[in-house]
Amino acid sequence: MIRLDLAAIGDAAADARSIRREFDESDDTSRQAAAACGHAGLAGTVERFASTWDDRRSGFAENLGKLGGALQGIEQAFTELDRSLATSESGA
Numbered sequence: 001m002i003r004l005d006l007a008a009i010g011d012a013a014a015d016a017r018s019i020r021r022e023f024d025e026s027d028d029t030s031r032q033a034a035a036a037c038g039h040a041g042l043a044g045t046v047e048r049f050a051s052t053w054d055d056r057r058s059g060f061a062e063n064l065g066k067l068g069g070a071l072q073g074i075e076q077a078f079t080e081l082d083r084s085l086a087t088s089e090s091g092a
Helices: 006-025 029-035 040-091
Strands: none
Touching (some): 006 040, 029 040
8 A cells, every 4th residue: 555645745845836936036145245345355256156056056956946836736636546546436
């Protein structure tokens, strides 16, 4: 017998979407930090980090979107399967 916690899978999908939104909305945070440094050398280091982080953040956000979609699909598929099996058992 297979037991799946569909609520946990749904929660994980929602968490992935929420984290993706955070990544998407934090687009300019690193650059703002660089501007607030007050020291040119430190600001340059933060800027270099920001440019590298932007690429990684974008990739993370994209993958989180894919993960959230996959988890949502899994939850929906097993929910429908569960309903289908319950219907077939009650009609048998």
